[in-house]
Amino acid sequence: xxxxxxxxxxxxxxxxxxxxxxxxxxxxxxxxxxxxxxxxxxxxxxxxxxxxxxxxxxxxxxxxxxxxxxxxxxxxxxxxxxxxxxxxxxxxxxxxxxxxxxxxxxxxxxxxxxxxxxxxxxxxxxxxxxxxxxxxxxxxxxxxxxxxxxxxxxxxxxxxxxxxxxxxxxxxxxxxxxxxxxxxxxxxxxxxxxxxxxxxxxxxxxxxxxxxxxxxxxxxxxxxxxxxxxxxxxxxxxxxxxxxxxxx
Numbered sequence: 001x002x003x004x005x006x007x008x009x010x011x012x013x014x015x016x017x018x019x020x021x022x023x024x025x026x027x028x029x030x031x032x033x034x035x036x037x038x039x040x041x042x043x044x045x046x047x048x049x050x051x052x053x054x055x056x057x058x059x060x061x062x063x064x065x066x067x068x069x070x071x072x073x074x075x076x077x078x079x080x081x082x083x084x085x086x087x088x089x090x091x092x093x094x095x096x097x098x099x100x101x102x103x104x105x106x107x108x109x110x111x112x113x114x115x116x117x118x119x120x121x122x123x124x125x126x127x128x129x130x131x132x133x134x135x136x137x138x139x140x141x142x143x144x145x146x147x148x149x150x151x152x153x154x155x156x157x158x159x160x161x162x163x164x165x166x167x168x169x170x171x172x173x174x175x176x177x178x179x180x181x182x183x184x185x186x187x188x189x190x191x192x193x194x195x196x197x198x199x200x201x202x203x204x205x206x207x208x209x210x211x212x213x214x215x216x217x218x219x220x221x222x223x224x225x226x227x228x229x230x231x232x233x234x235x236x237x238x239x240x241x242x243x244x245x246x247x248x
Contacts, residue, residue, distance in 0.1 A: 007032045007170055007200040013062030015048055022048040024224040035196035037211045038204045040221035041245050046204045050172055054087050055080040086168035090175045092155040096148035100139050104130045107162035137161035153184030170200045177210050189213035
């Protein structure tokens with residue numbers, strides 16, 4: 001497997017917890033500007049994989065390269081975030097007592113204390129950036145609304161936007177459409193496709209209709225290993241994938 005021109009490169013990554021092997025020689029690549037979907041049954045290793053990439057879990061062996069050269073396996077979570085890797089967990093975490101606009105300001109100036117941030121002068125460049133993120137996240141008309149008043153789907157978009165404010169090169173998104181309406185699910189697919197025009201995105205998801213709407217290559221995990229890779233139609237026809245995940 002070549003490491004030329006990759007944003008993320010996992011090679012033979014192994015992780016064990018108290019004798020249980022969560023990842024077994026996991027290898028795959030994500031190229032710059034690519035969006036990749038990761039699917040698989042519960043216990044397949046998807047969360048552990050995300051934990052390894054973000055520094056929450058150290059692999060027992062294997063390499064995790066970012067931007068061709070940086071070995072993430074040697075770095076802590078804070079350093080990895082500084083390099084340009086953002087992670088969105090399944091449950092949205094936003095500042096519910098602040099407006100949508102204020103949430104983005106807080107994210108944009110994440111290095112300062114929250115109180116100082118809200119009262120700091122926000123320059124034209126920062127305001128233009130927030131306007132861009134409001135547009136991408138479909139929240140422009142709700143900029144002055146409290147985050148607490150948003151729908152579940154809109155809170156998910158808000159949190160994605162807060163990660164975008166930190167300008168990551170790679171965005172990891174965990175089950176973004178869980179609990180969303182059908183309309184929100186369709187809009188989230190469009191939102192992530194828009195984001196993937198300017199940065200790499202890895203999406204962990206169970207909703208196969210949503211994965212199809214993303215229209216990207218898929219990696220299927222099972223028992224800590226990648227067992228198939230390609231278009232959704234290609235992996236869906238794989239006998240092993242049918243057996244362990246999709247059913248007949």
